[in-house]
Amino acid sequence: MDDLRDQPPDFSTLLLRLYRLAQEMPIQHFQDAALAQIKQVLPFDSSVWGTATTHPQGIDIHTVHLHESSPEMLQGYESLKQLDTAAATVFGKAHVVRAFHTDSWFASPETRELRDFLHRFGHANMLIAADGNPRTQFVHWVSLFRRQRDAHCTEDECVLLAQLAPHVMQALALNRVMHLDHLLVAGKALSAHGSAIADTRGTLYHADPYFHALLQAEWSGWRGPVLPRQLMDTALLGVDRFAGRAMVLRFYVEHGLLFLKARARCLVDQLNARERGIAQRIAGGANHKAIALALGRSPATVRNQIQAIYEKLQVSNIAMLIEALRRAE
Numbered sequence: 271m272d273d274l275r276d277q278p279p280d281f282s283t284l285l286l287r288l289y290r291l292a293q294e295m296p297i298q299h300f301q302d303a304a305l306a307q308i309k310q311v312l313p314f315d316s317s318v319w320g321t322a323t324t325h326p327q328g329i330d331i332h333t334v335h336l337h338e339s340s341p342e343m344l345q346g347y348e349s350l351k352q353l354d355t356a357a358a359t360v361f362g363k364a365h366v367v368r369a370f371h372t373d374s375w376f377a378s379p380e381t382r383e384l385r386d387f388l389h390r391f392g393h394a395n396m397l398i399a400a401d402g403n404p405r406t407q408f409v410h411w412v413s414l415f416r417r418q419r420d421a422h423c424t425e426d427e428c429v430l431l432a433q434l435a436p437h438v439m440q441a442l443a444l445n446r447v448m449h450l451d452h453l454l455v456a457g458k459a460l461s462a463h464g465s466a467i468a469d470t471r472g473t474l475y476h477a478d479p480y481f482h483a484l485l486q487a488e489w490s491g492w493r494g495p496v497l498p499r500q501l502m503d504t505a506l507l508g509v510d511r512f513a514g515r516a517m518v519l520r521f522y523v524e525h526g527l528l529f530l531k532a533r534a535r536c537l538v539d540q541l542n543a544r545e546r547g548i549a550q551r552i553a554g555g556a557n558h559k560a561i562a563l564a565l566g567r568s569p570a571t572v573r574n575q576i577q578a579i580y581e582k583l584q585v586s587n588i589a590m591l592i593e594a595l596r597r598a599e
Contacts, residue, residue: 284308284434292445311430312397317336319411329357343391355381361411362402362407364401365436368397369422372388394416395422399431399438414431449529450465462533464480464531468497468527470527474494558576
């Protein structure tokens, strides 16, 4: 990779770097790396980048990345967000970029507490880019903050951020899909899988057609964009696997997101835990006598269980058994 710390790039070079970083950087480092690139052409001191649902009382954050910002700031904002009239002019709208000068925008006595809070955390000037869905009130946004009170954001900078923001959001989506692809490759499963990315509220950011088809086979009325409640209840319990009537799904939690891999039910899913354990031992090369000794059962009992497993899986030899197990990974 070229040295990404050279002189400030022109616009096309910056976009190439963003998309290159999206493909090459680990998911936990990409957003900081992307913001470092933006900082070369659009100076700022700190940033908040995330997704949220908007309400009259303020935003309800789904995911958030803090760049040179403290969790304490985010916690303090929760009690003041109803005073944030700047956010109200941005969130809930499609494709908007606005600049705010804290002392000017929050000049009234009613917003003094929020104004003092913003200065305490270095938010004297703000540039906010948001891409919202007015129907669902769901929004992707990035906020750039400047500490200096006289470091006003210019109209040209608003135009630049408006040009950059769609690419920044797309690069983030690409980085997450690349991470999902790595998870799927690591699984090395033989059967077809559907894949998706969601936040911990269940809102989908990416889902392929096969994932949609599998969920609709399990829940005929499901259309999205939020995962079915039953799936989310399973995920929030910390369980990493859901087995339904028509599909089996695995959860992987990374960087505050749910990465999901789903497949149709197969014959292996008919096995109970004991049978599956025996099947895996057979696939590992153990014979019925070794399995009986390890499990404390008689060889005759284990031999009968193996026969029942072969019948359930509709296989006649170890090679076919191994292939059946791999299709259920």
